[in-house]
Amino acid sequence: MPNHPCDDPRLVTLRVGLYAAVATRGFRRYSTYRAATLAGIFTNTVFGVIIAYSFIALWDQRPSLGGYGQAQALTFVWVAQALIMPVGLFSGGIVDELSDRVRSGAVAIDLHRPIPLLWWRFAEDAGRAAYHFLTRGLAPVLVGSLLFDLAWPQRVSTYGVFLIAVALAIGVGFGIRFLLGLLAFWVIDVRGFVVMLTITQVFFSGMVLPLVVFPDALRTLAEVLPFRCLVQIPADVLLHEDTGTTVLPLLGIQLLWLVALLVAGHLLTGAAVRKVVVQGG
Amino acid sequence: MTYRASFVAMTVGQALITLIDFAAIAIMFSHIDELGGFTLGEVALLYGMSGFALGAADLLMGNTEQLGRRVRDGSFDAMLVRPVAPLVQIAADQFALRRVGRITQAVAVLGWGLAASNIDWSVPKVLVLLATLVSGSVIFCAVFVLGGAFQVLAGDATEVMNAFTYGGNTLTQFPLSIYPAEVVRSVTFIVPLAFVNWYPALYLLDVEDPFGLPSALQYASPVAAVLAAAAAAVAWRAGVRRYRSTGS
Numbered sequence: 001m002p003n004h005p006c007d008d009p010r011l012v013t014l015r016v017g018l019y020a021a022v023a024t025r026g027f028r029r030y031s032t033y034r035a036a037t038l039a040g041i042f043t044n045t046v047f048g049v050i051i052a053y054s055f056i057a058l059w060d061q062r063p064s065l066g067g068y069g070q071a072q073a074l075t076f077v078w079v080a081q082a083l084i085m086p087v088g089l090f091s092g093g094i095v096d097e098l099s100d101r102v103r104s105g106a107v108a109i110d111l112h113r114p115i116p117l118l119w120w121r122f123a124e125d126a127g128r129a130a131y132h133f134l135t136r137g138l139a140p141v142l143v144g145s146l147l148f149d150l151a152w153p154q155r156v157s158t159y160g161v162f163l164i165a166v167a168l169a170i171g172v173g174f175g176i177r178f179l180l181g182l183l184a185f186w187v188i189d190v191r192g193f194v195v196m197l198t199i200t201q202v203f204f205s206g207m208v209l210p211l212v213v214f215p216d217a218l219r220t221l222a223e224v225l226p227f228r229c230l231v232q233i234p235a236d237v238l239l240h241e242d243t244g245t246t247v248l249p250l251l252g253i254q255l256l257w258l259v260a261l262l263v264a265g266h267l268l269t270g271a272a273v274r275k276v277v278v279q280g281g
Numbered sequence: 282m283t284y285r286a287s288f289v290a291m292t293v294g295q296a297l298i299t300l301i302d303f304a305a306i307a308i309m310f311s312h313i314d315e316l317g318g319f320t321l322g323e324v325a326l327l328y329g330m331s332g333f334a335l336g337a338a339d340l341l342m343g344n345t346e347q348l349g350r351r352v353r354d355g356s357f358d359a360m361l362v363r364p365v366a367p368l369v370q371i372a373a374d375q376f377a378l379r380r381v382g383r384i385t386q387a388v389a390v391l392g393w394g395l396a397a398s399n400i401d402w403s404v405p406k407v408l409v410l411l412a413t414l415v416s417g418s419v420i421f422c423a424v425f426v427l428g429g430a431f432q433v434l435a436g437d438a439t440e441v442m443n444a445f446t447y448g449g450n451t452l453t454q455f456p457l458s459i460y461p462a463e464v465v466r467s468v469t470f471i472v473p474l475a476f477v478n479w480y481p482a483l484y485l486l487d488v489e490d491p492f493g494l495p496s497a498l499q500y501a502s503p504v505a506a507v508l509a510a511a512a513a514a515v516a517w518r519a520g521v522r523r524y525r526s527t528g529s
Contacts, residue, residue, distance in 0.1 A: 054316075215308065
């Protein structure tokens with residue numbers, strides 16, 4: 001479609017504005033519920049404290065387990081708690097919404113919107129993730145750093161690279177959940193698959209236990225899966241405090257998975273649209 | 282049960298969740314022999330008791346998690362005007378058989394833990410174990426109902442409840458000896474989660490209390506369960522009495 005109206009360069013700024021507006025609404029949609037945010041911060045903090053004590057017991061006996069010192073292991077706990085919501089580690093949100101809209105037929109409206117379903121959802125999820133990072137990400141870490149001795153990087157640049165890794169993690173997390181939501185075009189009730197994928201994702205992201213502690217076979221498996229992009233890689237970027245040789249390949253892996261997932265999301269949306277039969281006629 | 286494939290996937294999923302949960306503990310033990318002075322088999326025992334109690338409570342009272350939504354969309358009002366106690370309606374609403382997956386896995390881990398941790402069996406020990414499984418379930422039920430009462434008043438905050446139910450489960454999966462004494466005191470005297478598995482397990486394993494609390498606590502799980510249930514009942518009634526509909 002060479003003369004498609006959307007290709008007009010004048011519309012580019014308009015579209016950037018549109019995506020920004022969608023992202024802002026995604027942010028505001030969650031910032032409206034302050035009590036829910038506070039409750040979530042409380043829960044993340046409680047879990048952080050529990051896991052931190054189990055890690056203390058473990059690292060007391062094996063002080064350099066997996067190449068982490070105790071302070072680094074504890075930092076890992078809080079970084080992992082901070083990332084749960086932004087990267088959507090426990091699914092929910094977009095997966096439920098997308099699959100519900102497919103089931104109810106409302107997705108037909110989404111497919112008529114002036115911007116593609118994938119990018120619309122990505123913009124909205126980015127806004128949501130930004131809100132969750134600023135609240136449910138930062139607040140538990142703050143409490144954690146008051147309660148425990150954590151290993152914070154000395155170099156300011158490390159924090160910058162960490163933020164890039166977090167942004168990529170949010171993108172990868174979105175890509176996985178978007179594909180899962182699209183599954184509803186082929187399977188009417190996706191809940192069972194959501195539960196199974198979520199468990200696999202949580203385990204292989206490093207959230208339960210850092211992947212550096214896993215036995216070799218499981219670790220090899222974890223390295224070929226996309227899930228380590230969500231927690232393990234951002235945490236390593238922060239803990240290693242390295243400027244190039246270790247960190248760049250890690251960011252590269254995240255970027256590769258992000259591109260692969262978005263391409264898959266784009267292709268599958270196309271396939272879904274061709275096959276779509278809106279329920280209810 | 283209409284979507285059979287999804288039911289199977291969900292039940293397997295529930296069992297997998299807890300399996301992976303235990304896998305993490307097993308991986309920790311591949312690097313150490315004892316955690317807080319307890320072997321893997323003994324931790325499996327703690328884990329199984331806590332998992333069973335939470336699973337049974339979730340099966341009965343897990344729907345209290347939805348109370349916040351019911352208050353917000355007004356369907357809680359409909360429950361109040363029906364001639365059946367609202368708590369019974371909530372328990373019976375969407376009784377989810379898939380939640381059995383969690384219990385099954387917990388029972389398997391518990392069975393293995395009992396076999397693997399050198400217990401000098403006697404009749405009182407069998408009785409304490411059985412009483413604990415019931416008491417532990419009652420205690421977690423009480424926590425669910427307390428959370429439900431809180432949601433009736435707050436209209437939201439399911440997540441706070443998760444900190445006590447799932448958080449309590451995670452906390453009690455490990456021997457309490459890894460936590461500071463203040464944590465142990467609060468889960469003994471404030472939210473009696475330590476009675477779900479910790480005190481009875483000390484008795485079953487003939488281990489001395491690392492915190493030096495009275496050994497009478499080790500038989501006190503049923504008492505703790507009755508007190509927790511009474512507190513939950515009072516809170517629930519107070520919550521329902523103060524309930525104000527959203528009015529929309």
